[in-house]
Amino acid sequence: MNDRPSRPSVLFVCVHNAGRSQMAAAFLEHLVGGRVDVRSAGSAPAATVNPAVVDAMREIGIDISAGTPKILTAQAVQASDVVITMGCGDACPVFPGKRYLDWQLDDPAGQGIDAVRTIRDAIEALVRALISEIAPG
Template sequence: MSPSTSRPSVLFVCVHNAGRSQMAAAFLTHLAGDRIEVRSAGSAPADTVNPAVVEAMSEAGIDISAQSPKILTTEAVRASDVVITMGCGDACPVFPGKRYLDWQLDDPAGQGVEAVRPIRDAIETLVRALISEVTSD
């Protein structure tokens, strides 16, 4: 985190920005509040967030029904301290001085809510660990 930044910023990236990155961003916003700036984007964004993902997050008490997939921009990466990819391969631009993490998670695309729940729970666990990492400075 740079001295001029009052809070760390995290960008979650997956291909469609319709599942994993949306869940991760929602958990981070929900759990960290305004302590961390949160962004999510996709290298090839879908038209809408996966309905099974919306349902699975609703079961966890988080409403993401109003979210929409966003295109990954160079500016979003440049403005983030930590960039977490989830299966977007080499589509994410790399800048010096950024921290990059790759979370290996199943893709919820085309899956029912039963298949999305374990992915959601794994993301929540990773996000909780991330919060303690980036706010412990």
């Protein structure tokens, strides 16, 4: 019998799962060392992760080049304790008992590296604040 409490689970959702949600998931995985189950998805996933996002994350030592956008499913939402949306609007299913946060962040699609860095740094700050709530220590 496992007496260890289950790990919190977080789902990051944006429209294309190619930028904001990929960065947020990568930061959470990088910073918590397996203390949290991390997922990301998009309501209309792109074919690939945004190359400017990959470059911006690589600059700070996090490689997301192997990431692939995934479709948002009701099962992913149901399996998550915290669902963080970033501009997906009404496309995100809502289930009772889940904690929902909406992070107002610019979409990095079509933006230059300087704008993507600003978004990346805002996401890192939000993720660090989230960690202090759900997985301190």
